[in-house]
Amino acid sequence: MDFKVISFLVILGFVAIYFFVYFLYVFFYFLLPMFFWGAFFAKTDDVSLQNMIKLAKIKPGDIAVDLGSGDGKIVIAMAKAGAIAYGFEINPFLVWVSRIKIKKAGLNGKAFVYCKNFWKEDLSKYDVVMMFQLSHVMASLEKKLEKQLKGGTRVLAKYFVFPNWKAIESLGMINLYKK
Numbered sequence: 143m144d145f146k147v148i149s150f151l152v153i154l155g156f157v158a159i160y161f162f163v164y165f166l167y168v169f170f171y172f173l174l175p176m177f178f179w180g181a182f183f184a185k186t187d188d189v190s191l192q193n194m195i196k197l198a199k200i201k202p203g204d205i206a207v208d209l210g211s212g213d214g215k216i217v218i219a220m221a222k223a224g225a226i227a228y229g230f231e232i233n234p235f236l237v238w239v240s241r242i243k244i245k246k247a248g249l250n251g252k253a254f255v256y257c258k259n260f261w262k263e264d265l266s267k268y269d270v271v272m273m274f275q276l277s278h279v280m281a282s283l284e285k286k287l288e289k290q291l292k293g294g295t296r297v298l299a300k301y302f303v304f305p306n307w308k309a310i311e312s313l314g315m316i317n318l319y320k321k
């Protein structure tokens with residue numbers, strides 16, 4: 143076969159693999175969760191994560207949770223900051239990715255991600271609660287947090303705000319609230 147044809151087929155093969163991997167990424171991260179659970183996944187950016195950790199003032203021994211923990215990025219950062227960190231995530235694929243990342247980061251025993259619906263969880267033991275959820279979810283979450291959190295819990299939300307609670311401090315897209 144002509145060298146040009148072979149080169150063309152090799153390039154075509156790489157392009158096909160690239161699009162196939164991209165399709166798998168979009169399917170498992172975005173389409174599947176949207177279709178089954180009406181949940182969207184978007185990862186918190188590094189600057190917002192740093193701001194969350196700064197505002198949270200995590201102390202060793204704090205118990206922290208990310209409601210809708212995605213690929214575990216926030217859970218891992220909270221554990222690295224000294225918390226016993228938990229994540230509740232409804233998408234099993236993201237739970238699997240999170241657990242691999244936790245193991246890789248050497249945080250087994252400090253960071254935990256469960257494939258659970260956070261609406262069904264009791265949040266009364268947490269000192270720090272983080273979330274990146276849409277406006278309509280924030281409205282319902284405000285009621286749940288109001289009922290379940292103990293006094294003094296720091297609540298950090300990216301971008302979307304609670305309808306009634308007033309933030310006590312803000313940094314970039316992150317708002318800090320205190321119960």
Ligand SMILES: C[S@@+](CC[C@H](N)C(=O)[O-])C[C@H]1O[C@@H](n2cnc3c(N)ncnc32)[C@H](O)[C@@H]1O
Nearest residue numbers: 181183184185186210211212231232259260274
């Ligand atoms: C915008 S992403 C945020 C991911 C991660 N917290 C971050 O900031 O990088 C929202 C996540 O919440 C999850 N989610 C939505 N509703 C949920 C529920 N009821 N229980 C558990 N996870 C949920 C979605 O699957 C998605 O991964």
